[in-house]
Amino acid sequence: MSVLTAPASTRVIDLVAESGLTGRGGGSFPVHRKLTAAVGRRPRLVVNACEGEPWSVKDRWIVENDPGPLLAGATALARAVGARRVLLAVHEGSPTHRAAERLDLDGHGIELLGAPGGYVASEASALVSFLDGGPAVPVTHRAPLAVGDRRHPAAVVQNAETVYRVGQLLDRGVDWFRRHGTPDEPGPRFFSLSGAVAGGPRVVEAGAGVGLAELVAAVGGYTEPVRAVLASGWSGSWLGWAEAGLVPWSDEGLRPLGAGVGNGIVHLLPASVCPLVAVGAQLDALARASAGQCGPCLFGLPAVADDWRRLTAGEPGVLDRLRRRLGLLPGRGGCHHPDGAARNAASALRVFADHLPTHAQGGGRSAGRPACPATRGV
């Protein structure tokens, strides 16, 4: 069947497949596979612009500054999969919500879905649950969401930037798209730079394989010495400053260091901040953010956050218990939330191994301030 006589849906999906576009929301799943699974099922298309992490600003940037390709991409994808409804998901009352209300969504046949605040509400199955009249919490689905089941009909959930890139590549061509990035991780993508940079979080556009130095230079350099880098936000992985500067910022380059590009967050932790305090704040936030539906989140995350607090306070004998508990988080939750917390903490134990003894020297709570040389918290 030639491209000229093929139905429009095949053409769009074929172009997306040829482009090699992978999801920009953190999962990096090949987009065409999700689309193919949904064809013939009259799915709901959900464009996820919720962006729950405070250090990620790329999806908000798209809605505020360049919504054209987002709307065009959504329209093309909706036709390609035969969507029965198209929705733009935002957190109710957020800046992205306000920006979305200024768009001509009606003219594009797109409905606005105002999801409740809270990190876990924007998880793909949580959005589908909410769309179908339930609470915005993850639901068990043994078949992929794009296939659907009796409780929740087929739904294709794509990150806003993913849909934006579809709009761009349909307009400018696959060759243009593949000129950016690497052969395995093609296309332009947004990175959200925060921490030791001026005016962060800020968006930088580049391709996978860019160097950290180049990303930092794009936002005017770093504002103070950096101790470590957090790749892909609070469910991502820590890297030491030196090693982070030596690898291309791609999944292939970061994999040997136990990290990935994920959602594009690049957070530069200043050297003046105590890393244990910084990680502890994130683990506390991750524990509070859980849907509280399964054991590992309800009990495991607060236990890990508590262990981390004790470790920071210099309490002896905590490390083994913490490692054991971290090992029991991945793959045992109703979604990947506990996996992210475990990844964050485990990578922190590696990267900040040299820093741990400065807290142990402080002794237990009765010994007063630990000997940590860092002067301030998060």
Added chain:
Amino acid sequence: MPRITVARTSADATVAVDRIACDGRGLCAALLPERIGLDEWGYPVVDPRPLDRGTALEAVRICPVRALYLREEAAAPDARAKAASSGR
């Protein structure tokens, strides 16, 4: 389109947990200690190796909230037929 039926050739199965339905009652671990342990809060830690199907089915039936299931039954036959008929 004829209904596709799955021929069961293996006597083994693997068990998996619906983590959202599970509320840590532990009957599965009591019945299948060779495959299921409990964490410190009573939630199952599953050894993913296959086991005898009959034993696995007993454990699936004993869970009061139906949180345990056999992994190969996760994709029902009619869903596979539907996927096959969509032309791809």
